[in-house]
Amino acid sequence: xxxxxxxxxxxxxxxxxxxxxxxxxxxxxxxxxxxxxxxxxxxxxxxxxxxxxxxxxxxxxxxxxxxxxxxxxxxxxxxxxxxxxxxxxxxxxxxxxxxxxxxxxxxxxxxxxxxxxxxxxxxxxxxxxxxxxxxxxxxxxxxxxxxxxxxxxxxxxxxxxxxxxxxxxxxxxxxxxxxxxxxxxxxxxxxxxxxxxxxxxxxxxxxxxxxxxxxxxxxxxxxxxxxxxxxxxxxxxxxxxxxxxxxxxxxxxxxxxxxxxxxxxxxxxxxxxxxxxxxxxxxxxxxxxxxxxxxxxxxxxxxxxxxxxxxxxxxxxxxxxxxxxx
Amino acid sequence: xxxxxxxxxxxxxxxxxxxxxxxxxxxxxxxxxxxxxxxxxxxxxxxxxxxxxxxxxxxxxxxxxxxxxxxxxxxxxxxxxxxxxxxxxxxxxxxxxxxxxxxxxxxxxxxxxxxxxxxxxxxxxxxxxxxxxxxxxxxxxxxxxxxxxxxxxxxxxxxxxxxxxxxxxxxxxxxxxxxxxxxxxxxxxxxxxxxxxxxxxxxxxxxxxxxxxxxxxxxxxxxxxxxxxxxxxxxxxxxxxxxxxxxxxxxxxxxxxxxxxxxxxxxxxxxxxxxxxxxxxxxxxxxxxxxxxxxxxxxxx
Numbered sequence: 305x306x307x308x309x310x311x312x313x314x315x316x317x318x319x320x321x322x323x324x325x326x327x328x329x330x331x332x333x334x335x336x337x338x339x340x341x342x343x344x345x346x347x348x349x350x351x352x353x354x355x356x357x358x359x360x361x362x363x364x365x366x367x368x369x370x371x372x373x374x375x376x377x378x379x380x381x382x383x384x385x386x387x388x389x390x391x392x393x394x395x396x397x398x399x400x401x402x403x404x405x406x407x408x409x410x411x412x413x414x415x416x417x418x419x420x421x422x423x424x425x426x427x428x429x430x431x432x433x434x435x436x437x438x439x440x441x442x443x444x445x446x447x448x449x450x451x452x453x454x455x456x457x458x459x460x461x462x463x464x465x466x467x468x469x470x471x472x473x474x475x476x477x478x479x480x481x482x483x484x485x486x487x488x489x490x491x492x493x494x495x496x497x498x499x500x501x502x503x504x505x506x507x508x509x510x511x512x513x514x515x516x517x518x519x520x521x522x523x524x525x526x527x528x529x530x531x532x533x534x535x536x537x538x539x540x541x542x543x544x545x546x547x548x549x550x551x552x553x554x555x556x557x558x559x560x561x562x563x564x565x566x567x568x569x570x571x572x573x574x575x576x577x578x579x580x581x582x583x584x585x586x587x588x589x590x591x592x593x594x595x596x597x598x599x600x601x602x603x604x605x606x607x608x609x610x611x612x613x614x615x616x617x618x619x620x621x622x623x624x625x626x627x628x629x630x
Numbered sequence: 631x632x633x634x635x636x637x638x639x640x641x642x643x644x645x646x647x648x649x650x651x652x653x654x655x656x657x658x659x660x661x662x663x664x665x666x667x668x669x670x671x672x673x674x675x676x677x678x679x680x681x682x683x684x685x686x687x688x689x690x691x692x693x694x695x696x697x698x699x700x701x702x703x704x705x706x707x708x709x710x711x712x713x714x715x716x717x718x719x720x721x722x723x724x725x726x727x728x729x730x731x732x733x734x735x736x737x738x739x740x741x742x743x744x745x746x747x748x749x750x751x752x753x754x755x756x757x758x759x760x761x762x763x764x765x766x767x768x769x770x771x772x773x774x775x776x777x778x779x780x781x782x783x784x785x786x787x788x789x790x791x792x793x794x795x796x797x798x799x800x801x802x803x804x805x806x807x808x809x810x811x812x813x814x815x816x817x818x819x820x821x822x823x824x825x826x827x828x829x830x831x832x833x834x835x836x837x838x839x840x841x842x843x844x845x846x847x848x849x850x851x852x853x854x855x856x857x858x859x860x861x862x863x864x865x866x867x868x869x870x871x872x873x874x875x876x877x878x879x880x881x882x883x884x885x886x887x888x889x890x891x892x893x894x895x896x897x898x899x900x901x902x903x904x905x906x907x908x909x910x911x912x913x914x915x916x917x918x919x920x921x922x923x924x925x926x927x928x929x930x931x
């Protein structure tokens with residue numbers, strides 16, 4: 305189990321982390337989600353030992369590792385831009401962690417090679433052992449990086465925006481593959497992302513961060529359905545902001561027959577299995593977005609429709625203090 | 631074709647095309663190059679190089695070709711000339727080697743650390759470029775000669791630093807330093823720090839990170855700097871003659887021997903020696919370049 309207690313970190317005058325307390329359960333797949341500058345990567349680097357906190361403690365299984373250097377922490381780290389060693393073959397990259405061990409603990413060259421092949425099979429790149437990184441695609445490189453991190457049998461896996469440099473299609477495939485791999489191995493894993501979709505799809509729990517603070521920790525369902533603050537509601541999923549601190553998601557607004565709130569339709573387009581409608585709320589004078597099942601006939605641009613929000617949330621400044629309106 | 635085959639084919643096709651070389655690359659470059667004027671610039675480059683490098687060098691060959699084979703070997707491979715080649719190549723090589731180590735260290739300090747006076751040190755590195763070589767020679771001699779500031783303390787210990795090949799090497803180290811520093815610096819600056827961190831997370835010690843991750847990445851640039859410093863050492867004259875002692879067979883460098891021949895109006899002998907020097911230098915630079923191309927091309931292709 306990983307425990308973080310009161311972690312703070314400042315760069316010059318910029319407070320990157322302002323007091324982080326967090327527990328990560330064994331075998332859990334945890335996402336650190338937030339916009340850039342939220343401190344999520346700094347936090348991951350502090351767990352890895354690539355950065356050190358100004359105050360606070362990092363504990364692995366109850367043992368204080370705050371002052372331990374990265375080489376002694378036994379963590380697997382995967383970088384956004386792969387960080388493969390360009391002058392080594394794929395097999396040598398994967399075997400690197402074993403080959404730098406002290407002579408007493410180092411397996412034989414043949415054993416290292418065998419282990420590298422084993423891991424390359426695990427990441428489905430068995431045939432590429434003798435290639436160089438430059439000859440691989442981005443998705444393949446990231447899988448090599450993962451195999452390399454796993455080769456040293458780390459006690460946890462830390463991934464810094466692991467899919468950030470990949471195109472959408474490869475990202476999706478690799479995401480699913482990583483989730484399966486995690487289920488198979490059960491290794492405690494923490495990944496950093498700014499992509500809420502990625503966090504919702506992969507993580508057992510999501511830690512939403514903003515400005516060096518944790519806004520909410522919870523499952524995908526909790527974070528999406530019961531956001532603890534206006535920030536979370538806004539950052540995770542789409543939200544209409546209404547006056548008075550009310551938030552309502554586009555799929556929670558329904559077009560009704562008869563009495564509702566009048567909205568003048570300004571734009572209609574297809575969004576997946578729904579119509580997305582942008583219209584001006586007549587009473588509020590602002591544009592709101594809402595969805596309509598694609599099976600139904602969409603209203604014409606310029607038409608006046610009646611809508612009713614099904615689920616409304618109010619955030620009154622204090623993030624802990626919100627009320628639910630049905 | 632059933633669905634399964636279609637799917638496999640569908641996934642295989644992009645992989646196969648990613649590795650196949652585009653067949654029409656050369657023709658396309660000729661027709662629609664991004665930078666226009668390839669023909670013009672290449673022509674100008676060739677004319678310019680011919681005027682500045684090729685024509686002067688070829689006159690060396692023409693001169694020596696006119697003297698006949700026997701006269702040529704007699705002049706070029708005279709015992710005194712052979713000794714001079716040895717002194718020149720050995721001292722240049724050792725000096726370049728020393729520079730490779732300390733130049734790399736200097737570049738490392740300049741890139742990796744921020745300290746007061748870093749810019750001053752940075753500018754100091756270029757001084758050997760700017761200083762008239764004779765000034766450097768006189769200064770070095772004043773330091774290392776038996777009555778100089780440094781030589782006076784080493785001489786009683788039996789270490790002679792001037793008027794022998796050691797002195798020549800010292801002078802060549804001085805003039806060659808900027809080559810290594812300036813060749814390595816930009817490459818070291820571009821080096822991705824994440825690679826070091828990655829090696830660290832895998833358990834590598836700082837020494838292992840340097841020898842197994844950083845050094846292989848910057849080695850081609852060290853080789854470039856080495857080749858430049860070595861070449862400069864072979865041709866260096868001004869800074870060396872003051873400190874060398876210039877004793878035939880012991881501390882006489884090839885450029886000095888050439889000048890000696892010229893002063894005796896023995897133009898044929900001078901060009902013969904120059905020809906050997908030219909060919910040997912060219913061969914060595916070619917080899918270094920090939921090693922470099924090999925170490926680079928191995929993993930970037």
